[in-house]
Amino acid sequence: MAKITFITPDNESVTLEATSGSVMELAVQNGVKGIDGDCGGVCSCATCHVHVAEKDFPLVGEPSEIEADMLELEDEVSEFSRLCCQIKVSDAIDGITLKVVEE
Amino acid sequence: MNKSALPDPFKEARIEKGFGQMNDQNDPVKILLRLKDVRKSAKNWKTFQSGGDEVGRIVVPSEVHIRETRQIPFEVDPPQHASYRNIVEPWFKRPLEATYQEKLKAIVATVIDEALAKETVEVVEDFSLVIQSRALTVLLNTPFETSKTWIDWGTHVFRSEDTALDGDKATILYDYIDKEIDRAIQNPTDDLYSKLLASEIEGRKLTKEEVKGVMILTFAGGRDTVINTITNAIAYFAEHPESLARIKNEPEILNQAIEELIRYFAPLTHMGRVVTTDTEVCEHATKAQSRISLCWASANRDEKTFEKPNEVVIDRKINPHVSFGFGTHNCLGATHARTLLKVIITTLVSKVSSIEILEHTDNIEDLDQFKRKVGFHKLKVKFNA
Numbered sequence: 001m002a003k004i005t006f007i008t009p010d011n012e013s014v015t016l017e018a019t020s021g022s023v024m025e026l027a028v029q030n031g032v033k034g035i036d037g038d039c040g041g042v043c044s045c046a047t048c049h050v051h052v053a054e055k056d057f058p059l060v061g062e063p064s065e066i067e068a069d070m071l072e073l074e075d076e077v078s079e080f081s082r083l084c085c086q087i088k089v090s091d092a093i094d095g096i097t098l099k100v101v102e103e
Numbered sequence: 104m105n106k107s108a109l110p111d112p113f114k115e116a117r118i119e120k121g122f123g124q125m126n127d128q129n130d131p132v133k134i135l136l137r138l139k140d141v142r143k144s145a146k147n148w149k150t151f152q153s154g155g156d157e158v159g160r161i162v163v164p165s166e167v168h169i170r171e172t173r174q175i176p177f178e179v180d181p182p183q184h185a186s187y188r189n190i191v192e193p194w195f196k197r198p199l200e201a202t203y204q205e206k207l208k209a210i211v212a213t214v215i216d217e218a219l220a221k222e223t224v225e226v227v228e229d230f231s232l233v234i235q236s237r238a239l240t241v242l243l244n245t246p247f248e249t250s251k252t253w254i255d256w257g258t259h260v261f262r263s264e265d266t267a268l269d270g271d272k273a274t275i276l277y278d279y280i281d282k283e284i285d286r287a288i289q290n291p292t293d294d295l296y297s298k299l300l301a302s303e304i305e306g307r308k309l310t311k312e313e314v315k316g317v318m319i320l321t322f323a324g325g326r327d328t329v330i331n332t333i334t335n336a337i338a339y340f341a342e343h344p345e346s347l348a349r350i351k352n353e354p355e356i357l358n359q360a361i362e363e364l365i366r367y368f369a370p371l372t373h374m375g376r377v378v379t380t381d382t383e384v385c386e387h388a389t390k391a392q393s394r395i396s397l398c399w400a401s402a403n404r405d406e407k408t409f410e411k412p413n414e415v416v417i418d419r420k421i422n423p424h425v426s427f428g429f430g431t432h433n434c435l436g437a438t439h440a441r442t443l444l445k446v447i448i449t450t451l452v453s454k455v456s457s458i459e460i461l462e463h464t465d466n467i468e469d470l471d472q473f474k475r476k477v478g479f480h481k482l483k484v485k486f487n488a
Contacts, residue, residue: 038437038438038441039362039422040358040359040361040362040441041358042358042359042362042419042420042421042422042423043421043422043423044362044422044423044424044425045427045433064421066408066421066423067421069139069142069408069423070142070423073142073143073146073430086421
């Protein structure tokens with residue numbers, strides 16, 4: 001079980017729990033504003049961009065090369081950017097906070 | 104076993120130079136072939152514009168001589184683009200709603216049941232066009248009967264058998280849309296025409312010309328593309344029954360299968376942009392006012408990103424394809440297209456055991472330097488329950 005907190009573009013905080021799937025799926029299933037997940041999680045659409053809280057970034061880790069290529073072209077990219085369809089839910093990321101990036 | 108294959112004609116040019124050339128009605132196009140260049144240029148709307156003065160020029164073949172109405176939001180650049188896109192975006196997300204999906208399921212089930220009852224089916228005219236047109240009534244929220252007119256138009260609104268551009272056929276569509284807009288002004292309903300006529304931008308109502316621009320985009324953008332996607336999917340599953348069986352046994356791969364088929368099919372080969380300032384693409388000088396195009400079909404086969412790019416890997420997990428474009432002008436109809444393909448595949452899985460290809464005629468696009476198979480002119484098959 002992992003608890004994940006999303007901070008939406010209008011500064012609302014939503015904490016959700018899950019045991020499996022991707023972080024994007026969790027957000028979409030619960031209607032987290034700003035996470036669309038149009039491509040269903042294959043790293044094609046960049047509609048699930050988040051900034052991981054700095055202290056949590058080591059838990060989530062660096063993006064793959066393909067994901068980094070996508071992020072590089074995003075306007076709001078930062079060193080803590082991830083596409084959350086590529087973050088698997090697991091105990092290892094329990095307690096992380098993600099700031100949803102508005103398109 | 105290779106009738107369903109869509110070969111990659113761009114490989115050599117993509118690896119060696121990164122671009123190709125096409126002389127379209129004496130308005131040449133430099134075709135960008137690499138995924139990274141395509142994505143980067145798609146994001147750079149200031150240098151590679153969609154909303155220039157010459158309406159229709161970003162389409163290849165150019166529609167400058169057959170169209171005066173600006174397609175909206177497609178031929179508008181930021182910042183105005185967002186004002187238009189925000190009006191239409193919620194409407195084009197309706198395919199995520201359960202009631203919308205139920206309507207598509209009923210439409211697709213009827214067509215597949217009829218196909219199963221027949222000895223042979225010509226897929227392009229009698230299956231794909233029918234599903235595409237009936238599904239469009241759900242997107243526009245118009246009466247089911249309106250699809251009959253669209254089916255009667257045949258497979259190409261702009262294109263006839265022997266010429267790529269057909270002004271007479273385009274006029275049929277534009278006249279039809281004019282009449283429907285007048286009808287919606289007289290008797291508003293809850294369809295897209297009425298919704299657009301009631302919409303406001305920057306404190307004023309949309310004009311008839313703007314409504315027409317959205318409607319032309321909706322009709323034109325979602326016709327050949329959707330028809331080719333459905334037809335190619337039928338050909339693929341005919342030759343790959345193991346994929347149909349696998350999706351049945353592992354429904355969790357359905358989304359990956361949809362995205363992979365969309366990558367492989369790349370139903371829109373490329374889309375143009377007008378260069379606004381002297382620049383370089385692939386280390387090659389490119390002049391202001393010239394045209395480039397972003398070749399989604401080539402980018403989707405870029406060996407630098409995709410392993411086994413010319414194979415359909417039905418459960419491909421990382422799939423950064425650009426079949427719906429990329430950036431500001433990404434496909435407005437993508438949610439409808441994805442949902443429709445999902446409904447078609449799940450219905451095939453539940454009702455169809457095998458499909459046999461009996462006859463086929465390939466549809467090959469001529470891009471001068473490249474000849475690309477984009478689908479079929481004719482595909483005769485037998486569906487088995």
